[in-house]
Amino acid sequence: MTDTPRHFETLDRAQRAALAHVTQGISPYALWSAYLDWATHYAMSPGTQLDVAERAAENAGKLWLYAAAKMSGQNPAPPFPANGWTSFQEDPAWQAPPLDLLRQWYLGLSHLAVFAAEAPRGMQTIDQTRMGFITRHLLDALAPWSNPFINPDIWKKVLADGGAGLAKGLQNLIEDRQREASSQPPAGAEGFVVGKTLAATPGEVVFRNDLMELICYRPATEAVAAEPILLVPAWIMKYYILDLSPGNSLVRFLVGRGHTVFMISWRNPTAEDRNLALDDYRSKGVMAALDEITRLLPGRGIHACGYCLGGTILAIAAATMARDGDRRLASLSLLAAQTDFSEAGELMLFVDDSQVAFLEDMMWDRGVLDTKQMAGAFRILRSNELILSRIIHDYVLGEREAMTDLMAWNADQTRMPYLMHSQYLRGLFLENRLTAGRYAVEGRVIALRDIDAPxxxxxxxxxxxxxxxxxxxxxxxxxxxxxFVLTTGGHNAGIVSEPGHRHRSFRIGTAAHDAKYVDPVSWAAAAEPREGSWWLAWADWLEAKGTRAMVAPPDMDAMPKLGAAPGRYVFT
Incomplete structure (x- = not known):
């Protein structure tokens, strides 16, 4: 008998779910397997061990010669490159002994440690990458400039204000823990109110089902482009990253350019929604929205735009529509959205069968992946920026970063239903079915190459x-x-790139359907940077891909009225 009895499987899942609460959803196997893989291969690699020892001796020699030159009054070139390890080194004391020597010792040790972590021949590629990632993050935590007793940038500020910053930092720490315990938003977020200062573009909810609301925004011009725009946000966060404060709202920008804009607002799932499937987000989300837009504005093409996970499900929907002969899409825009997951970035480092099973058991216990687990995963990926820097600024120096609308949105998190997230991780992250030709919708495989909309x-x-x-x-x-557009900024801030935003630039290029493929590095090297916001280039592109016909705006009074924007679901 090979099948595990059901009650024994339940015991296993309950045990792993309990462990997941302690580890913030990270499978211990992902860490231990990488370490054991490294330790085994390192022990069997005497040549690598000698190489590490020789490099250590060379580094010691370089550091000794550098110290001797420094002590004799010379200004030698640093023996080790910084390679990003430069945080909190503004004070000139870092350029003179003893701190300069401490910094160079640390940099030499860091390069040696990373080399040793990734050097053994025969390791699994994923474990080699994991070891490098873990080593770099440990080195960040141990960096001398992260130590308030060593870093002059820190202790000089503490001495200058007589410890007032430390007292304020303690107050910040207590306040943050109290807010977390009572599930309150972070300090300063109360200054941003959904429906007033955020998600405030006027509109009406014109459709609602058990998964999403469809918002139609009021026109702002006397005539509008014939083709409406459907915005599909990710359901991992609230929709209003695309409708932040009036000054940097993508929705308000598009409405001001003469477009009729519709927005999907996803409902925040609860434990009762554990069996919501990934395809429900296509059928009850994207397709339901397109059907309602077609009913309200019949006979018109639709510009569909998806952000992040919303772009992934939109691409799946577009390929399904192309397969089935549905030609309603005038264009398809995908913002920071992946369709191929073979190079999915640092998130893939700890997504394997063990990790997915671990998450599945945690979600099985709760019915959803809650916000704390997702926030914890993102903080681990960017620990130096999101953890170490915050500890020093907020709790040692007592200097809080001013809250922004984007930060307030980022704190307004949502949950992920058990079945959907499991299907997403296995079907897309682990197995990459969409670009491998094995992703089926309603029993038949779809292909991105069937999409013929620009x-x-x-x-x-x-x-x-x-x-x-x-x-x-x-x-x-x-x-x-x-x-393709490559813009400055990160996953969120790069998309929120309103005209007039300082220090923004982008590269852009178009490839015909029969053009030869150019790899991304070569493309970026050849594309000239342009100053300003990519929103303007996108707006011009949308107008060029439409019929250019201008029509009377939709009669909002004749549309269904299920409540004013931002609707009901954004508050769940």
């Missing part, structure tokens, strides 16, 4: 969630005209 892709340079090289790979699987 496509507008946006990747962001500092994206930890959907690396731009991965977003760019859509071109490998498409048989249509593709315009």
């Amino acid at each position: 496509v507008f892709l946006v990747g962001t340079e500092k994206d930890h969630i959907a690396p731009w090289q991965s977003v760019y790979k859509f071109r490998l699987f498409a048989d249509t005209e593709v315009t």
Whole structure:
């Protein structure tokens, strides 16, 4: 008998679910397997061990010569490159002994440790990458400039204000723990109110089902483009990243350019929604929205735009529509959205069968993946930026970063239903079925190459969630005209790139459906940077891909009225 008795399987899942609460959803196997793989191969690699020892001796020699030159009054070149380990080193004391020597010792040790972590021949590629990732994050935590007793940038500020910053930092720490315990938003978020200062573009909810609301925004011009725009946000967060404060709202920008804009607002799932499937987000979300827009504005093409996970499900819907002969899409825009997951970035480091099973058991216990687990995963990926920097600024120096609308939105998190998230992780992350030709919708396989609507892709340079090289790979699987934009910023801030935003630039290029493939590095090297916001280039592209016909705006009084924007679901 090979099948596990049901009650024994339940015991296993309950035990792993309990452990997951302690580990914040991270499978211990992912860490231990990488370490054991490294330790085994390192022990069997005497040549690598000698190489590490020789490099250590060379580093010691370089450091000794550098110290001798420094002590004799010379200004030698640093023996080790910083390679990003430069946080909190503004004070000139870092350029003179003893702190300069401490910094160089640490940099030399860091390069040696990373080399040793990744060097053994024969390791699994994923374990080699994991070891490098873990080593770098440990080194970040141990860096001398992260130590308030060593870093002069820190202790000089503490001494200058007589410890007032430390007292304020303690108050910040207590306040943050109290807010977390009572499930309150972070300090300062109360200054941003959904429906008033955020998600405040006027509109009406015109459709609602058990998964989403469809918002139609009031027109702002006397005539509008014939083709409406449907915005499909990710359901991992609230929709209003695309409708933040009036000054940086993508919705308000599009309405001001003469477009009729519809927005999906996803309902925040609860434990009762544990069996919501990934395809429900296509059928009850994207397709239901398209059907309602068609009913309200019959005979018109639709510009469909998806952000992040919303872009992934929109691409799946578009390929399904193409397979079935549904030609309603005038264009397809995908913002920081992956369709190929073979290079899905740092999130993939700890997504394997063990990790997915671990998450499944945790979600099985609760019915959803809650917000704390998702927030914890993102903090681990960017620990130096999101954890160490915050500890020093907020709790040691007592200097809080001013709350912004984007930060307030980021704190307004949602849950993920058990079945959907399991299908997403297994079918897309682990097995990459969509670009492998094995993703089926309603029993039949779909293919991205069937999409014949022109496509507008946006990747962001500092994206930890959907690396731009991965977003760019859509071109490998498409048989249509593709315009690709690479913009400055990260996964969220790069998309919120309103005209007038300082220090924003982008690269853009278009490839015909029959053009030869150009790899992302070569493309980026050849594309000239342009100053300003990619929103303007996208708006011009949308107008060019439509009929250019201008029509009377839709009669909002004749539309269904299920409540004013931002609707009901955004508050769940």
